Amino acid sequence: MKQPRVESVEKALSILEAFSKDRPALTLTEISVETGLYKSNVSRLAASLERYGYLKRDPNRRFRLGPALWRLGALYRRNFELGESVRPVLRQLVRETGETASFYVPDQDERLCLYRENSPDPVRHHLDEGARLTMQSGAAGHVLAAFHLGDDTARARLDADGSCVSQGERNPHISAVAAPIIDATGQFHGALAVSGPLERLNREALAKARAVVVASARALSRGLA
Amino acid sequence: MKQPRVESVEKALSILEAFSKDRPALTLTEISVETGLYKSNVSRLAASLERYGYLKRDPNRRFRLGPALWRLGALYRRNFELGESVRPVLRQLVRETGETASFYVPDQDERLCLYRENSPDPVRHHLDEGARLTMQSGAAGHVLAAFHLGDDTARARLDADGSCVSQGERNPHISAVAAPIIDATGQFHGALAVSGPLERLNREALAKARAVVVASARALSRGLA
DNA sequence: TTCATTTGTTCTACTCTGCGCAACAAATCT
């Protein structure tokens, strides 16, 4: 059997993927170059995307992502009844550790920062909600790789309780600790993590943080009916 | 000239539109019914959407919106450098009026609640960020219709300063006041609004709120380089 | 358990969509 797919749809979606934090507005030719599609083709695909509000054109006729994405994105996040329960947990983690707390979910073969509460400390690990990182490194990355992809190498890095720590792995100045969220049915939802500057979040602090994160993850996991 | 469009892409997007707050998870047949597309067709389109993370299947194989939407939605919202500036303004409005404050942007021929800060009062006008309402009614609706669509009827309802009030219009128990955000180049961005229960937000309170909203909208408008 | 029913996937043939490309138009720069 052949994997079914619809080419033009995937082309259209790849147009959306061309946008990023650093490139929030693109001209037709830029999109064309970025995606490798012909300009005429992009023009037509973009027209359809625009109709549905997935793209819009700013005053100088450049393309930007459209409001429909935000609307559907909000719907997506609502699916996680988690939202209501995760935020307080993150805030609690920030209070208890003084560091930044985040919640990651798998997005394709990468990981997505779904929720985040930043440390009050001016020197902190900063990252935006909606940011996407690799699953190949970082404490949360390993947890996701192990539970979502079923990666054995990653699984080997995990503690018996499923938690994982990393020091200066993805970013040389950051250490972190993460634990999985798994509901009663065994369904994996994502990873809870605390991260901060390596200097402050040293071996000792990490060990303490690990206990807190694991406990919070347990509580959250239980909270999912 | 014929309006360019790509049929399969629009079909795919209409699949995403089939999801809503009340129907966050759909089976293949449900999508098929909702969109009027053949099941085999939905199956293939959905496969492509799934590949790109716009859809995912939950444990019972039902379709749900995917994380890519949230990621891109976050990017979209970032485009509004507004975000950073709007939130504080909304909070300030809540503080000054005691009612709920929101920021709406146009989304196709409707309006989308992009940011919202709720009143601390237990009896308040509740609505979620990401919710979509008509442009045909409500104070913010008229402002958007007037400035975005250029609707003359709506324009006639506006005050000289562009503001607009409504009492029990969209919802019989809610009154509201809204004002437009327009940057130095004349570009319209959206509407700032304060809304609350009709009983509390009466004629008198509305008049007071209008002044506050208009002032905030002015300040915000100026804040956009 | 077995049978019935619903739900989802796979296959095929035909049609018309979507594609590449080139010619055209519009905007921007010199």
Added chain:
DNA sequence: AGATTTGTTGCGCAGAGTAGAACAAATGAA
């Protein structure tokens, strides 16, 4: 003004995408 870049439109062919049915898998009933 002319030159160059950027976006749109027209056209014909290839083949992508569709409808429909047949098949497979899951679910429910008995």
